[in-house]
Amino acid sequence: MNSVKALFFDVFGTLIDWRNGVARESEKILAPKGYKLDWLAFADAWRGEYQPGMEEVRAGRIPFSRLDVLHRHNLDRILPRFDIKADEETLADLNLAWHRIDAWPDVPPAFARLKKKFWLAPVSNGNISLMVDLARKNNLPWDAILGAEVAGDYKPKPRVYLASCEAFSLKPAQCMMVAAHSYDLKAASELGLRTGHVARPNEAGPGKGEKSPKVPVDVAGNSLEEIADKLGA
Amino acid sequence: MNSVKALFFDVFGTLIDWRNGVARESEKILAPKGYKLDWLAFADAWRGEYQPGMEEVRAGRIPFSRLDVLHRHNLDRILPRFDIKADEETLADLNLAWHRIDAWPDVPPAFARLKKKFWLAPVSNGNISLMVDLARKNNLPWDAILGAEVAGDYKPKPRVYLASCEAFSLKPAQCMMVAAHSYDLKAASELGLRTGHVARPNEAGPGKGEKSPKVPVDVAGNSLEEIADKLGA
Numbered sequence: 001m002n003s004v005k006a007l008f009f010d011v012f013g014t015l016i017d018w019r020n021g022v023a024r025e026s027e028k029i030l031a032p033k034g035y036k037l038d039w040l041a042f043a044d045a046w047r048g049e050y051q052p053g054m055e056e057v058r059a060g061r062i063p064f065s066r067l068d069v070l071h072r073h074n075l076d077r078i079l080p081r082f083d084i085k086a087d088e089e090t091l092a093d094l095n096l097a098w099h100r101i102d103a104w105p106d107v108p109p110a111f112a113r114l115k116k117k118f119w120l121a122p123v124s125n126g127n128i129s130l131m132v133d134l135a136r137k138n139n140l141p142w143d144a145i146l147g148a149e150v151a152g153d154y155k156p157k158p159r160v161y162l163a164s165c166e167a168f169s170l171k172p173a174q175c176m177m178v179a180a181h182s183y184d185l186k187a188a189s190e191l192g193l194r195t196g197h198v199a200r201p202n203e204a205g206p207g208k209g210e211k212s213p214k215v216p217v218d219v220a221g222n223s224l225e226e227i228a229d230k231l232g233a
Numbered sequence: 234m235n236s237v238k239a240l241f242f243d244v245f246g247t248l249i250d251w252r253n254g255v256a257r258e259s260e261k262i263l264a265p266k267g268y269k270l271d272w273l274a275f276a277d278a279w280r281g282e283y284q285p286g287m288e289e290v291r292a293g294r295i296p297f298s299r300l301d302v303l304h305r306h307n308l309d310r311i312l313p314r315f316d317i318k319a320d321e322e323t324l325a326d327l328n329l330a331w332h333r334i335d336a337w338p339d340v341p342p343a344f345a346r347l348k349k350k351f352w353l354a355p356v357s358n359g360n361i362s363l364m365v366d367l368a369r370k371n372n373l374p375w376d377a378i379l380g381a382e383v384a385g386d387y388k389p390k391p392r393v394y395l396a397s398c399e400a401f402s403l404k405p406a407q408c409m410m411v412a413a414h415s416y417d418l419k420a421a422s423e424l425g426l427r428t429g430h431v432a433r434p435n436e437a438g439p440g441k442g443e444k445s446p447k448v449p450v451d452v453a454g455n456s457l458e459e460i461a462d463k464l465g466a
Contacts, residue, residue: 068402119365129402132352132376143365144378149400167382169301169362 001218004194004231006168007114008123008146008161010179013203015122015224016134019043021101029094030084037082044204045081049074054125054154064152066127071095098126099133104200108139110224110233117233121146123164123177125154144168156187165193178227182214194218196227234451237427237464239401240347241356241379241394243412246436248355248457249367252276254334262327263317270315277437278314282307287358287387297385299360304328331359332366337433341372343457343466350466354379356397356410358387377401389420398426411460415447427451429460 012018023039030037053070056062072095079085086094114120120141122131125148135142144167148154151163165175172192179185180200189195197220203209213220221227245251256272263270286303289295305328312318319327347353353374355364358381368375377400381387384396398408405425412418413433422428430453436442446453454460 066402127402128377128400132401135376142377143368144361144375150383167361168365169299169360 001194001231003174004118004176005170005174006119006121006143006176007196007231008121008164008175008177008188008193010155010177010181010184011122011124011126011131011134013200013209014178014180014198015107015140016101016103016138017203018047018098018101019204022046022097025097025100026094029090029097030086033086033090035082035084040205042078042082045078046071046074047204049077058154058157064148064154066130066149067125068095068098068127068130071098096133099130100137101134103134103138103140104224106223106225110228111140113225113228113233114231115141117231119143119168121164121168123147123155123160125160156183158187158191161188161191161193176218178224180210182210185213185217186215189215189217196220196231198222198224198227234427234464236407237351237409238403238407239352239354239376239409240429241354241397241408241410241421241426243388243410243414243417244355244357244359244364244367246433246442247411247413247431248340248373249334249336249371250436251280251331251334252437255279255330258330258333259327262323262330263319266319266323268315268317273438275311275315278311279304279307280437282310291387291390297381297387299363299382300358301328301331301360301363304331329366332363333370334367336367336371336373337457339456339458343461344373346461346466347457347464348374350464352376352401354397354401356380356388356393358393389416391420391424394421394424394426409451411457413443415443418446418450419448422448422450429453429464431455431457431460 022043026042027039053074057064121144123146127149128145131145146164146167148160151160153159165172176194176196177188178196180198185195195217197213197217199211199222200209201211219230242248255276259275260272286307290297354377356379360382361378364378379397379400381393384393386392398405409427409429410421411429413431418428428450430446430450432444432455433442434444452463
């Protein structure tokens, strides 16, 4: 564990509260146009298209497209279900809801500590400009933006983790993937990365999140501050 | 000019004083081993191999290799000229001289201002881990690390500039390349990027640097603070 030099973070769910954020931002844009929706259900439906959209890329059926493009495609798919008919400008703005989400409250104080001891990078499926907007909104002091767009594929494909280690000129054992999702940590672990699990038990709604890791991990905590404690940061 | 959202920076020469930095760091490592060199001449010789090394990649004669690898190759080429015979550990450490260079003194205060108005990224031929070390040493608050390693080619190849605009989801006209070297700005300008020239008249030794741009640019200054003034930051 003392050999860990860099921490890689999953972002959606692990660092930011996408469900409440997307619900709030969608309401902000659509309510003034007269729409009355169950905004949390809208966020859930949008997120529900997330894995199927990426799977097209992972399976090689479509070329790599950045997550902003997939989010827009996914939005277009759910609009009829909520009977939304908006102009192009509104939809483009709505798609940026994902850029305006708040971090979970434990994230900024933990990051201030972790930054002193480790190199920090998102290894997210989100694209670079999405990561920059979220970083600016939430003061996330990234050393670099790594992840899907740099690797040209989506997690949990091995290339994404390995390209991130290579970008930092580090071996997998010198890098720790931190996530709230066991599938992400399992993939990283199989490649030799260290792993940290942070519990986000209400990520996708009350009780709809991982209370604890479903796979063996190196560290686990109920907040990022607990992870920082365990890493001696 | 008001449409500029991101500033891209050349790093070696433009932001950091590679000549004095490499000379100092090389002396720090080799002098205790009994070497007495003209350290500035050693830095000049090492830098002298820079463009030929990259040209192999640009021309497609060798696959893309990160700059750390080329720097080491270039170091091995100049060692006989200075009659240096060092062990592998020393040479690996010496190669990291490029990671430990100081910024020109106008850079940190200008960056604090520019960060508030623009997205900032290096678009350097240096690799990602090299950029991170320099950023940590000099408090450069990058939003992302872009450039050669992300693009898989070296400036002034068009792909490096265009990949950087794409990474930020911006059009070339929304991005300004800032550099002390006219060849870099010429290449960026031809692709539609805005350009800023900062004079580093003594970059490669007294009088061996560009006092002013040799090509048309959008802004020019004798320091990065003057560039910040002209950009209203």
